[in-house]
Structures are given as structure tokens and as C-alpha cells.
Amino acid sequence: MRLLVFLIIVIPALEIGFLLLSGKTIGVLPTILLIVLTGVVGAWLAKKQGIEALRKAQQQMQYGQIPNEAILDGLCILVGGLLLLTPGFITDMTGFLLLFPISRNKIKPILLSIIRKMIDKNQFTIIR
Numbered sequence: 729m730r731l732l733v734f735l736i737i738v739i740p741a742l743e744i745g746f747l748l749l750s751g752k753t754i755g756v757l758p759t760i761l762l763i764v765l766t767g768v769v770g771a772w773l774a775k776k777q778g779i780e781a782l783r784k785a786q787q788q789m790q791y792g793q794i795p796n797e798a799i800l801d802g803l804c805i806l807v808g809g810l811l812l813l814t815p816g817f818i819t820d821m822t823g824f825l826l827l828f829p830i831s832r833n834k835i836k837p838i839l840l841s842i843i844r845k846m847i848d849k850n851q852f853t854i855i856r
Contacts (some may be wrong), residue, residue: 739801739819740816741817743819747763747817750762762855763816765817766812770808770811770813771809771812773824773827774805774806774812778802778806778809778831778841781802781805782798784797784801785796785799800840801832802834803839804826804827805827805832806824808822808824811823811826812824812827820830
């Protein structure tokens, strides 16, 4: 519940504050252009990374392997792409962290740990 409050109230309030500060510091037009640029670059990067994750998943399935890593990459790429399409600098930074493979590889073990804890508490169900 606290996480939901954080995501719905605190993050947007911080985003508005940063956008206002940016508008005051570099100007309104450069701020808008920066938001549009990160959205376009993020969409392109998400598409590129998503195709690569799909290719890895298909390759693993051809060899009879379960594409665990590729699915987790795909989830990170999807969330990262969505965050980059959301206006704001905090969401953009988080989105880029999820899209770049170097930082994504640092985040995936944390995400996997969270998913395992949710499964252990029966908050997450896997249907086969």
C-alpha cells in the first residue's frame, strides 16, 4: 500500500517539481524539447532492445531451454520504454537504466529477488 501511495503521489509531485525547475533554469521550450527527445530516443531504444530480447527468447526455445533471462529482459525493456514515454526526468532516468543492458543486468537480480519473495508469500501466481 505504501508503495502505491509513493508511485501515485510522491513520484508525480517530484516530477512536477523537476519540470518546473528545469523550465525556470533552461527555459520552457528546451524543457519541452528535452521531454520529446527522451520519448523518441526511448521508443527507438526500447524497440531495438525488445527485438534483441525476442530474438534471444526464440533462440533459447529452439534449443529447448526456458527463456527466463530473455523474459526478464523483456519485462525490464517494456517497463523502461513505458517510463520513457511518461513525461518527467525521474521516470526517464529509471527508464534508461532499465533499457541499457549494463544497468539492466544490475537491476535484474533485485527484480528476481522481489518476484521470488512475492511467490513465497502467494502474492504472485505462475500459471503453466
